[in-house]
Amino acid sequence: MNRKIINLFKSTALMSVILLFTSCSKNDSDPCANSTLAVTAVAEEYTIKATATGGVEPYEYSIDGTTFQTxxxxxxxxxGDYTLTVRDANTCTSTTSVTEADLNSLLDERDGQRYKIVKIGNQIWLGENFNFDTNTTTTTSSWCYNDESTNCDTYGKLYTWEAASQMAPEGWKLPSSSDWYDLINEVGGYDVAHTELMEGDFELLRAGRTNMDGFSYVDEYGWYWTSNAHPYETNWYGFIQFAINSTNQGSTDGSNALSVRLIKIQNN
Structure with missing residues (x-):
């Protein structure tokens, strides 16, 4: 065979080996090229919980892409909306999105309902009336206004005090009178609370009530239970009343059915 052709074959073969070696070396030097690192997140109650898989531990996490934590x-x-980033020991990264709607919410795992939440001052409240069904096959302790299910979608349920005091999901509670007073003072006091809480993120509703006389006063009055018992009357409990032009406090028989807003239990 012609010596020039033989030398050409040798050069081509050598070049192929060099290219192959270079390609393999490049992939070997990039530990992230075939990384299986992935991350998911659960967001609610102003908390983001990440779960990382794959890659090489230990992991680090960031919600701003700059500052990482273990x-x-x-x-x-x-x-707000966030991009959660996980970084592994090889500095490989993976991301997932966190939405403001999920972050500003409470998921009641008992029935799958998700509620908007809102921060006002140092408190965290539900931003809508509670709508958990407390009824059983033998007892009725919560109602939709006028017994129409669509009203529960708008106004939440109306509860007896006993039901209201026992139904909060873990980490939440029926607010005390003091909790309500702090909220009212935070938005400017009794003279303006009925307006400030209705027009702001709290989205106050005047959902009416039910008692022995039936349902009444929807869109005129909103009565909200407190956790406080009346100091002298048996089975009477406190409420905060929001009318079109006023905010007041009082107490009533616990068998009446009023609205409920829950407040997050704060760890001091």
């Missing part, structure tokens, strides 16, 4: 949980997160 904890997989972010608490007291400001309202």
């Amino acid at each position: 904890s997989d949980t972010f608490t007291d997160v400001e309202s």
Whole structure:
């Protein structure tokens, strides 16, 4: 065979080996090329909880793409949309999105309902009336206004005090009179609370009530239970009343059915 052709074959073969070696070396030097690192997140109650899989531990996490932490949980997160990033020991990264709607919410795992939540001052409240069904086959302790289910979608349920005091999901509670007073003072006091809480993120509703006389006063009055018992009357409990032009407090028989807003239990 012609020596020039033989030398050409040798050069081509050598070049192929060099290219192959270079390609393999490049892939081997990039540990993220075939990384299986992935991350998911659960967001609610101003908290983001990440779960990372694959890659090489230990993991680090960030919600701003710059500052990383070893904890997989972010608490007291400001309202907004976020991109959660996980970084492994090889500095490989993976991301997932966190929405403001999920972050600003409470998921009641008992029935799958998700409620908007809102921060006002140092408190965290439901931003809508509670709508958990407390009724059983033998007892009725909550109602939709006028017994129409569509009213529950708008106004939430109306509860007896006993039902209201026992139904909060873990980490939440029926607010005390003091909790309500702090909220009212935070938005400017009794003279303006009925307006400020209705027009703001709290989205106050005047959902009416039900008692022995039936349903009454929807869109005129909103009565909200407190956790406080009347100091002298048996089976009477406190409420906060919001009317079109006023905010007041009082107490009534616990068998009447009023609205409920829950407040998050704060760890001092």
